[in-house]
Amino acid sequence: MKLPHTTPDAAASPGTGTLGRLGVWSVLHFKTVVAGWLLIVAALGAFAPQVTTALSGAGWQADGSDSVKVRGIAEKHFDGNASTALQIVVSADRPVTGPEVQAVIDRASDLAAADSRISTVIPPQRGATISADGRTAILLAGADADPDTMVRAADDLKEPLEELSGDGIEVHATGASVLWSDFNEANHDAMLKSELLSWPVTLAILVLAFGSLVAAGLPLLLTLAGLVASAGSLVLISHLVPVSIWAMNFAMMFALALGIDYALFIVARFRGARVGRSLGMHEAVAETMDTAGKAVLLSGATVLVSLSAVMLVPSPAFRSMAGGIMLAVAFILAATLTLLPAVLGRLGHRIDSLALPWVRSGEHRSARFAAWGERLWAHPFRYGALALAVLLVLAAPVIGLRTAMPSITVIPSDTSARAGYTAVQEAFGEGAPGTLQIITTTDRTEAVTAQIKASEGIAGVMPGQEAADGSGWSMIQAVPTVDPSDPELGATVDTLRADLPEGTLVGGAAVENLDLQHLLNQKTPLVIGVVLALGFVLLLFALQAPLISFLGTVASLLSTGAAFGVARLVFQDGHGADLLGFTPQGFLDGWAPVFFFAMIFAIAMDYTVFLLASAKEHYERSGDPREAMTGALAHSGRVISAAAAVMVAVFFTFALSGPLPPKEMGIVLGVAVLLDAALVRLILLPALLRLSGHAAWYSPRWLRRILPDITFSHG
Template identity: 35%
Template structure:
C-alpha cells in the first residue's frame, strides 16, 4: 500500500497541473450538472414491506380521493369572539374558499366541522394533488398561505390569526448556514495556530471545501434516481467537512515536518502521501465501512444518509491522495518553515517533547491508575444512556417559533395531543361492513382511545377505514404501546377467509420505522465492528490493537449516548443550546452516531498507533514507541479532534431537530474519544501489554497480508516481528 501511494504522490507532484485540472474539471462539471438537474428530497420514513406501510398503500388504492399530501389550516378567533360567530365564520369560509380555488389543491374540508369546545380554534383539513410521499414545493405553500392571509389581515389587530401546518407545510431547513460558516472560521483559526502559516492552514480548508462541493452535487444528482432524505445531505456535508479538513491536515503536517528536517519537496510529498496517506486510506475505509453498514437497517431514509455520508468520506480520501499532493507541489517552498522561525521551532520542539508527549509520558508512568480512572469515569458518563428513548420527529419537534410547530401546538391544546397523530384501521374482505363494525366495537372501549370515527366504506365496497384518535401524541411511548395493543386485539377479527385487518396511518408507519431501526442496531454493530476489526488487524498486524480500539470505542459511544440523553431527554442545558423539544431523540440518531463515531475513533487510532508501530519497527522499544507516538502524532490528533468538535458543534446550532442530537453526540464523542480514550487509555493499555501489543500468533501471522502502512518497504527498514514470543513482565 505505502509503495503504491508513494508512486501516486510522486506522480501527482510531478504532473500537478494535470491532477489539479482533472480534479477541478470533475468537481466543476458535477456542480454545473447539480444546478441544472438537481433532484428533490424524499420526505417521510416509510419502510417498504412494513405492516403499516402495506396497509397505507392499500388505503390509497381503495380511497384514491383521499390521496395526496395533507395539511391543516388552523384558525384562531379574535379576542372575545368565537369561530362560530357569524362575522368570524364568514371570514373562515371565505378563506377556505379562496384556498379551494388554488391550483393543485385537491380538497378542502368543511371550515366549521372541527371547532374546539371553547370555540376559539377551528381546523380545516386540505390536501394537495401531489403524490403521497413527496414534498409540496415552497412556492405552492406560499400561494396557499397568500390565499388564506386575508383572515389574519382582517382580525390580526384583535388576536385572530391563521396558521398552516401538517405534512404539507413541513419546513425545509437549509443544510448549511451561518453557524456552520462561523464553525469553519474557527476551524481555520485552529489550523493557523497549528501550522503558524496561512498557506498551510488554507490548503486543508480548500480541499475540504472542494470535497463538500462534490458531495453536495453528487447527493442532489442522486436524488433524481433514488429516495434521498434532506438529512442525508446535511450529514454528508457535516462529515465531509470534518474528515476533509482532518485528512488533509495529517498529510500537510507530515509534509511540513519533513521539509523542516531538510527533505526535498518531491521526495517529501511522495513520502507523506505514502505514510500519512496510508493512515488516511485505512481510516477513511473504516469510516466508509461503518456508514455503508447503515444499509443493513433496511430503512430507505437511513440508507440514503449512510451512502451520502460514505460518499463524502470517499471523496475526501480521493482528494487527499490525488489533488492534495498536486497542491503541495504547487505551493513548493512556501510550505517549508524558515529556519529559526516560530513554526520551525514548534515542529522541532514538538518532536522532542510538547504537551501531548508530556501527557503520554505521565500516562505510561501510571498505567493502572489511568486505566481505572478512564474506565470508571466513562462508565459514569454513560449512565444516562440506559434511559435512551427513541421516536421519529414531526412538526411537534420543530423550532418553537416556526409556523408548523405553532399550528401543531394549537391543535394539541385545543383538541388533545392525539389529533396530531390519528391512527386508522383498514378492513378488507367479503363482509367489510360487519368486520368494520366489529373493529369499532373492539377498539372503542380500549384504554388510550379518545375517539373512534367511521367506518368509512370505499366506493368499491371492498374496504373500509375506521379512524382512531389516541389520547397521546405521536412521539409519546403510550401511543406506540396502543398500536401494539390494537394489533393484538384486532388479530382475531382478521382471521376469516379473505379478511384483512391492519392498523395504519403515518404515525404507525413512523412507529414501524422506529421498531425496525431498534432491531437493526445489534446486527449493524456486529457486522460493522467485525469488518473494521479485520481491517485494523491487517493494518497493524496485531490482535490486541483492534480489540483495544473497539473497547475504547464502546466507552466513547456510551458517553456520547449519555450526553445525548442528558441534553435532549433530561433537558440539561437545553435552553442555552436551543433544543426545541425535550423528549425522545430521533430513532435513527443512535445508529448514525455509532457508525460515524466508530469510523472517527478508528481514524484517531490509526493516526496515533501507526506512529507508535513505526517507531517500534525501528527500535524494538515498546515503551519508547508509545512516547514517540504521542510526540509525533499527538499534536496532529489534538488539532484534528478540535476541528472535528468545532464542525460538529456548529451543526448543533442549526436548530434542525433531526441533526442536533447527532451533532451533539458526535462533538462530545470525539472529545472523549480523542483526549480520554486515544491519548490516555490507549497509551496505558499499550504500556501494560508491552511487546505483546505488536505480535500475532504464528498461524495468524502466516495468513494476514502485510500492507505496510508505515512505509517500511520504502525505507528498507525491517518491519516489527509480529509472531508471538516469550511475554515480558510488565510492572
C-alpha cells in the same frame, strides 16, 4: 533555502509503495490533476445550489410496515387522504359557518385545489372536522404525489394559506408534510448559521496548528472540493431515488471534519519529511503518501465500512444519510490522495509562507507530546485508570436512556405546522393531530368500528368511509386520547393490531413514527454488532496484530458510551437545556442511537488508525514497544489534538442551531470527539500499548499467511 531537486526516477525508487507512486504521479502531472478536479467541481458544482430544494425531509419510514401499506392504500383509493396529505386549519373568534369565515375557507380550498400535487380538497364536515364549539374547521388537501413531492407542495402552499389570516381568523397548514417543510427551513437556516460560525473558528485552529496561513488553507481547499462535489452528486442522485436533506447536513459536517483531519495528517508528515533532511520534493511526497497517506486511506475505509452498516436499516432516510456521508468521504479521500500531494509538490518550501513568527518551520516531532509519552510509559496504571474511570462514570447514565421519535417541539413554535397542530389539539382534543387510519374490508366496517370504539385509549371514532372506486376497502379514522408523542399511543396501536381481525391495517402519521421506532429498536443491536466486527477486521487487516486491534476496537466503545451518557443527561433529563435553548422531550430521538453510534465509532476509529499506524511505523523501524508508544505520541499527538479541536468546534457550532436534532447531533458528536481524543487516544490507548508491550504487535504465523503484508514505514 531551495531544496535540491530529484529526478522522477530517483523519486520512484524501488522502496516506494503504491500510494507513494500515486503521489509522485500527481506531482508530475500537476496540471492534469488540478484540471481534472476543476472539471469535477465545476460539473457537479453547477448542481450544488439546488441541494436545499432538491432534497427533502421525507423517507422517515419503515419500509414494508403496516403503516406504509396504509399510506399507499389511502393515496390510491381514498383521494389521497394519507399521512402525507395537508391539513388546512381555519380557526376563528366566531362560528366557521358564518359568511366571513366561509369565504376564507373557500379561498383556502381554491388555493389548494389549484395545485396539481393535490388530488382533491375535502371541505369541513360536522361531527368530524368541525370542532364541537364550531370555531375551528379542517380542510383536507389529499396527496396526489410521493412524500418528497408533498413536502415541496407544503413549501409552496403554507405561506399563501397563512396570508389568508386576518380579522380574527387564523389559517395554518399542518400535517406531516408541512412539519417536514418547516423543519427543513429551520434546519437550513441553522446550518447556515453553524457554517458561518465554524469556518472562522476552524481557520483560527488550523493557523495555530500549522503556524502558517498557506499550510492552514490547504485543508479548507480540500474540504471545499469535497463539499461541492458531494452536494452536486446528491442532487443528481435525488432524481433517481429520494434523498433526505439530512444526507447533505451530515455530508457537510463529515467533509469539513475529515477533510481537515486528513489534510492535517498529510501536511504535517510532509513538513516533517523535509525538515533537516536532504530529501527532494518528490521523495518527500512519496514518503508522506506511503506513511501518512496509507493511514488516511485505511481511516477512510474504516469510516466507509462503519457507515455501510447503517444500510441494514430498511428506511430511505437512514440509507440516504449514510450514503450521503459515504459519498462525501469518498470525494475527500480521492482529493487527499491526488489533489493534495499535487499541490504539496508544487508548493514545496512555500508551504511555510506567511508563517507565524514563533513557529519553527517543519517541526514534526513534538517535544511536549514526547515528554507526555515518557511520563505515561512510567505511570501507565495511574493515568490509564483515571481515564477509564472518567469514561465509565460518564457512560453510566446510558443504562436509563430512553428513545422515541421526535415530537412537534423539534420545530420552532411560530411555524405553520406547529401553530396548526396546537389549534387542532385545542379544538378537537389531545390526540387529534395523531388520528389513526384503520384500513379494513368493506364487509367488516361495522364490526371493526364497534371494536375500535370499545378499545382503551380511543377518544372518538369517525364513521367508516368506503372507497369510491369499488376496491372493497374502507377507512375508519380514530382519535386517540393522548398526544402523538406520548408512549401510551404505542400501547394503543399494539392492542388494536392484536385484537382487530386479520388483514386489518393500522396506520397514520403517528403510527409511521412508531413503526420506524420499532424497526430501529430491532436493527440497532445488529448495526452495532456489524460495525464492531467490521471495525475490528479492518484494524486487523491494517495492523496485522490481533491484540492491539481488539483493544483499539474496545477502546472506541468507551468514548461512544460516554457520549450517549452525556446525551441522556442533557436531552432526556434536561441538564443545560436553558443554556442551549431547547425544551427537553424526556427522551433522545429514536434515530440517534443507531446512526450516531456508527458515526461516533467511525470518527473514533479514524483517530485509532492515526495513532496506531504511527505506532506500528515506529515499531517496524525499531522493534521497541517504548519507541512505538512514545514515538507515536510525539509524532501524531499534536495532529490528533488539532484535528479533534477542529471537529469539536465544528460539531459544537451545530449545538447552537435552532432545531433540536442538530443540537443533539452537535453535542453527542462533539462530546464523543473530545473524550475520544483527550482520554482514549492520548491516554488510555497508549497506556494499553505500554502494558501489552511486544504482545501488542504479535501476529501468529497462520494469520500472517492470510493477511496481506501492510507496512507503514517507508523504503
